[in-house]
């Protein structure tokens with residue numbers, strides 16, 4: 001079909017379709033429901049925008065992203081495609097105007113937020129216009145197994161049932177697991193849908209997992225090597241976002257932040273600063289990024305391990321949409337497992353088992369010594385993959401096994417001596433030989449004088465403890481103030497029947513570069529920088 005290629009060239013200025021686009025578009029034009037499963041950056045928007053222009057009536061695009069609707073509509077309008085949006089930011093006059101124009105056939109596409117589907121005025125509106133297609137973007141939001149469940153998505157099929165002429169339904173997502181796919185088909189009521197899954201491989205992405213001793217130091221080094229490039233740093237909590245942003249800015253990086261606790265106007269401003277390259281670095285929780293079309297993101301660093309592979313690949317996949325070389329780096333530490341387990345323990349009980357399974361799969365990705373890309377592709381059911389990609393940190397580097405049996409034995413015997421009554425912090429302090437007040441208060445100073453791990457940094461001791469917990473070499477009791485306890489596995493280690501090994505990837509190229517670094521900063525340096533900043537702004541009469 002020439003027609004659709006002409007539209008692609010004329011409006012978008014692209015020479016050819018990407019994988020899957022043409023088939024999806026043609027099926028829609030033949031009147032068939034479709035489900036398109038393509039990776040982030042794969043080009044899903046075009047798959048409903050082009051048929052929308054060729055079909056008779058209006059295409060309703062359901063998208064969860066209110067903050068991006070205006071941008072998307074502006075872009076379409078600039079290209080000469082008639083579009084509008086309806087969401088809670090419109091005044092009632094604006095809404096009436098959109099309605100009036102829609103009735104006189106002014107639009108090919110109307111973007112709506114799912115919450116609108118529940119309002120009377122919108123339902124009335126639908127009954128007065130000719131709807132030829134309903135495109136459901138980010139369709140995994142209909143499934144509670146996806147990572148962004150939106151209850152309003154459940155109203156979509158109900159709404160479609162009310163229309164006198166049933167429109168074509170076109171659903172798109174980057175989430176490829178079977179259960180999400182089945183949920184979409186069922187809950188959106190797709191009939192005899194053409195389901196297309198493109199390969200999930202993104203050749204221009206380099207995957208890397210690191211297990212740094214000190215995450216922030218590793219991050220700083222990384223960013224120093226990527227100056228002037230645009231990138232996202234995902235953290236698991238708002239608190240971490242705040243502290244990482246703060247430290248980066250103190251060190252002279254140009255970073256902004258995004259999480260649900262930042263006031264809305266500021267969030268929008270920060271997002272725009274990043275999209276329009278006024279800020280190079282976006283530090284964010286997973287609240288940031290869905291639907292964002294910034295093509296020149298050169299790296300996505302995960303400062304913490306996400307809760308599952310779906311979330312990881314979706315977030316990492318925001319790098320390199322322009323097809324140029326980009327990197328996806330995950331900074332793993334065993335404490336990330338502990339954090340995630342804690343979050344799961346607070347979930348609705350019936351979902352917990354499932355969530356643990358997903359977390360284990362994510363953890364395996366961080367610990368595998370096989371090709372990372374093939375791990376991802378096999379996970380998403382892309383079986384047509386090479387065993388080794390030669391373009392990930394496991395293919396390109398050597399794996400080093402560090403034996404931490406002795407350290408583990410020291411920690412375990414300390415836990416035992418302390419009668420399994422204390423948490424990780426106190427145990428670490430005692431091992432370090434601390435004379436802190438809390439150690440004295442608990443009457444542990446005698447034990448602490450030995451300081452059997454005094455040559456270690458307290459954070460390293462805690463890190464090993466987290467690793468031991470994650471691997472069941474140590475157990476925990478209680479949830480609010482968990483205390484450490486021995487497990488059957490700890491006994492094997494204590495009796496010398498089992499070795500404890502930590503895997504670490506050695507990047508041959510990087511080690512050399514990094515050895516020139518003098519690492520002379522820690523929290524005290526940040527304190528100094530902070531007071532300096534306060535002092536400076538004070539002098540200029542600006543409140544800190």
Ligand code: ADP
Nearest residue numbers: 014016017018040041042043044045046293321
């Ligand atoms: P997705 O929604 O699948 O994550 P988008 O629809 O936002 O991806 O598209 C990602 C980027 O790829 C956009 O910048 C888009 O303009 C571009 N793109 C889409 N299709 C093509 C194509 N056929 N040729 C070149 N670039 C394309």
Ligand code: MG
Nearest residue numbers: 044045137291
């Ligand atoms: Mg999209």
Ligand code: ZN
Nearest residue numbers: 371389392395
């Ligand atoms: Zn590989």
